[in-house]
Amino acid sequence: MKKILVCLKQVPNTRDVKINPENHTLVREGVESVLNPFDDCALEEALKLKKKYGFSVTVMTMGPPQAEKILEYSFRRGADEAFLLTDRHLAGSDTWATATAVVGLAKKGGYDLLFCGQESIDSGTGHIGASIAEMMNIPQVNYAEKVLGLHENRIRIQAKFDKFDAQLEVVTPVVVSFLKKGFEVKLKAIDESVISERIKRVTLADLNLLPEQVGLEGSYTQVVNIDIDERFVGYVTVDSNLSANERILYITTGGITENENKKIIRDLSQESIEEIASLIM
Amino acid sequence: MSAQKTKLKFDRLFSEFSIKNLHLKNRIVFLPHYTAYAEVTSLPSEEETYYYTERAKGGTGLIITGNYAVSKVGQMHRTFINASDRRCITNFSKTVNNCHKYGAKIIGQLSHAGATKVELPRASLYAPSQVLEKSTGSYTTAIAKDEIGQVVKEFGTAAETLVMSGFDGVEVKVAHDGILRIFVSPYYNKRNDEYGGSFENKMRIIHEVFTEIRSKLTENMVLGVRLSADEFEDDGFNLETGVQVAKYMADNKLVDYISCDAGTWNTFIMQIPPMTIPLGFGEYIAAAIKKVVDIPVIAFGRINDPIQAEQILENGSADLIGMARQLLCDPEWANKSKKGMVDDIRKCIGCEEGCIGQVFLMQPIKCIQNPAAGKEKKLGIGTLKKAEIKKKIVIAGGGVAGLKFAEISAKRGHEVVLFEKEKTLGGQINILKSIPFRNEYSEVVRYLEFILKEFPNVTIKAGVAANSENITSEKPDALLIATGAVSYIPDTVQNSKAVTSWDVLENKVDIGKSILVYDPLSHNEGVGIVEYLFDTYKNINIRYITPQNDICANAKNENKDILLRKLLQEDLEIIPYYGLVSADDKAVSFNKAFTDKMMTIEDSSFDNFIYTGSLKSVDDLYWKFKEDGGVSEVYRLGDAKAPADVEIAIHEAEALARSI
């Protein structure tokens, strides 16, 4: 029986995150924390393999104690085992440090298949699967859509590379990163009273990792500044310091000023066509 | 053609809400405005009751009526209802009961005219200090303290009338017109007694008025304010002060809600934004106020689309969505939105010809698109009856008049065949809409075209010009000629550079650098073409010549203010009082009004000569069928009858179609 590890991340539902135009902060009121939808698809594929071949499905996440919500959800979906990697030293981890921690846990279990989402909706780097595979020195498949089949230690995967559909065959152990797609979520009735107790909580020490290998210190990249992208404020805000006429004209034009640096193409010569193609295709 | 569309749901817009104890079924508010439907005695009329009832029937959650004067002195004009007169109670009660019957709540708005009284001869134009009232060019009277006391008492007395009539609440205007806002305004308030100077002193009269009214209200009634949060005048206050006023009123519990607004009687383009102002422009104002107060906030500012309304609620910018003109234009906005029938909504285009255009004339307000506005009893919801005799009606021309006539005829069950020579319906609207700030006129056509698609008894033959053969072969019982008009250049003009404004808008003309525009009418078209040219071409100069006294002198178009704000930034020379005498390839000659003085402009000094505003009816088919017979009923409408406004085309089409 093969073992699957699915790496999950709890994320704020970014579609609900709004920007307060007044103090330019994120409005979190009413924003729920959800399982990253890409990861949910990875879990779905793992559970399909469980159903078909009887594989075991282990889920793991790294985050604060509240992240156990998504592990409980995974049990309801049909996962067999769940790890919560929680440690204050993990705060500020970049993709390298995160992958380091995940690999620490993954190595303990001897998994054949490591599934994760292609990216997360909050940060969207798409690096985790690639980093895990490289650190473990095993093959990887990115942009996967579904598992087509499995024969001994070879797995066939349907993937989508922008405009192309492809089928790949890889040898396990392998890291597979899945794209997001729609599917019907089926929840199982389970014993809710012990669901939280079933989660196995691990710390860095349990994984023989040192604090300086992870977190902000173990990260190669550091966030040095965070700015709200003001262009996401859905309406036009007018500066009170403008004169009355300027305010009115600003409103009239919707705050739109003519682009003085624009380039105008009037003919469709070969040169223009090449330029347009490089612009839009 | 119409594809299967997603049915939209507006969960936030149709969620319940409470202002204090006043429970509202949805977030839609009909904002208060002057209607001029009052009787000569300044009492509420039957029309007024029908008018508000119609909006309640249409599903609106909260109706705020107004703007009621608190006393005779406080009336801007005698067509304003004087709420101190207890005889108001009879019709007020009817309005209140009707609105309640349809599930709407109703609040009455009070104001005192102050410096914005427009009745002649003017009684005292009360203001905090003596200044020039810019909107009317009159000097104001600095109000004495005992007179302030009188004004405060009048607000209380008028509020009692509303209490006795059963209103759910009272709103007070600290907005465009009236005496209260100007106490906050640095331009008007230069007092150094306890009503001027510090912010608290400037707020004193407001404090007194709201406290007085609150003492007259029953416990469950709500008290609100309509607040102009930015005067948009350089010597007035801006949003910073507006937000401060809102916070003061909320912190001191003077009010239970704040209804946002902007502008003054002098900057009414912000008060009642025309189509030059983007939809929902005022959201940032509501959001700024919402941030500092803990009471409900009503958004305002050209909201006409439920998608945008929902978005404003989602953004957290306001709790309620306020609309006035949109519900004037389509009283069933709420019901249609609730059903997700977004395309069925007839959207207000902000033309301002029917509503605010009439207000300035102290005439009953109406709507160019909705002939029923103000005539609900006769034309409102449920009044259109099926025709007793079904007829086959042929319409020549798919402009506004033809389409409106088709809509009403179709609804009455007639069989309609409409010929339009162009592939696109809409007639002159298709030319008009290429002017940047007029393109919303296309909504008039969009709505009618959409509605007509729903009727199986309507056949539209677009791209087929009506002629006597195809009309006759349809064997119609009735024939409508609505073939519009064409623009032309009169014979006196023999200059080869001369073109009409239509030629320019249809992009048939190469435009040079120096342009002569002659506008005999000084109506919308002339100013439109000037606006279009500056907007489309760079580094041009225009000489605009008219025998009238100004550019757009005769347009009842409240876009004028904003147009001038734009156009006067440009290289535009306006030459009034000169009428065209002759034009040939050497020069164009003009005569100055009331004089023998001539002005000659050499042909070499301009690249284009645009002759604007000359239209003549296309009515050959009318005369042919009228004289030759063949169809028993022959009618004409719109510009085919006489070149005129959209309003006349629509209103006459509705009236005629109801009579057949």
Add this chain to the structure above:
Amino acid sequence: MSYIEVNKTKCIGCNKCVEVCNYDAIKVVNGKAVIDYNLCTLCGACVKACPVDAIVIAQVEKKIDLSNYKGIWVIIEYFDGELKNTGFQLVSKANELARASKDAVTAVLVGNTEPAEDELKKIFSEYGVRNVKAVYHKDFTRLITEDASEVLSAQIAQDKPKIVLFLGTIFGRTLAPQVATRVQTGLTADCTELEINERNNLLQIRPTYGGKVLATIETPYSCPQMASVRPNVFVEEKMPIMIEEVKIEKVPVKKRSFISVKNLKKVLMIEESDDIFETPVEEAKVVYCIGLGVGSKEGFDAVANFARQNGAVVAATRGVVDEGWADISQQVGQTGVTIRPELYVSFGVSGAIHHIIGIKNSRKIVAINKDFRAPIFKIADYCIVADLFEVIEKMKNYSLALQ
């Protein structure tokens, strides 16, 4: 060890940090801010918000000598003799960075093609690139990047570039994290701006939280500093004067323990997809917006197909939705969704103000309309005054000719 701490003497208990914390990790207790270390992600929002500088993220300065890392590399894919021309956008940006950091730019071609020297010399001389490296092997493919990653990583370890930039195509997006992990350094994905800071380090600016937040990221203690950038984010710019000498260095690839050789991973099938993953318009990076200028439902469908072929998400103006050609979920503008994709291309959109307000913040706007008077040309970066169907036809022929 890095950690966040509150200076209790400085803290005035103003609650500003509490308001901005996106993780509920700060509370004010007895008038002083207290951090819940279990929840804190060290994002630094509170540090910025604190008016009295009472919160600091302290960090032990690492003393690492990175002075022998030099130069900026731009990785460009070079398969089947075709140079990915969006790579020149990144080269242009690299030139700009190089001027600030006083470094030289090297274009590194990765692919299965032996470089056509004369042709490459000519092209790169126009972009002011003196050094071109070609890392190639006939067995390299776009879909199995592990092999290229192995070779490129070894080359980086040997040559020690200071900055490496990847073009965020499928190939580049997959290759970059593999290389970064192998050479043990930081990488920032999908940057929308790159700058050089006062310490001569690369600042990598990227959107996060669905694009609502812009994060500035630095790689302070390791080299090379790596970033990937999606195509069409930067504008390509030729140099005013052509470089005379372009050196092309061929990097011999010795066949080693390639993953493909070991038969650990292989591509069984690849074909052009007809099933398109429908990204919501507001999340799309490339949007083709269709206006009434397409004239009919058939016209709409033709442009929509063209969009799909180019991986763009289809949006529509209100007029098009009113006509019933597009679904209302595709409506963009004030009465639809507000978008700001990396690239917005309009086909037959005139540009009513309500539409423009909803799209004006797109990073690059290309407008195609035959009427030069269309208001959308006011805000567009590229105004193509031509018949949209003619443009599409020529685009199709052009890409056919390339194949």
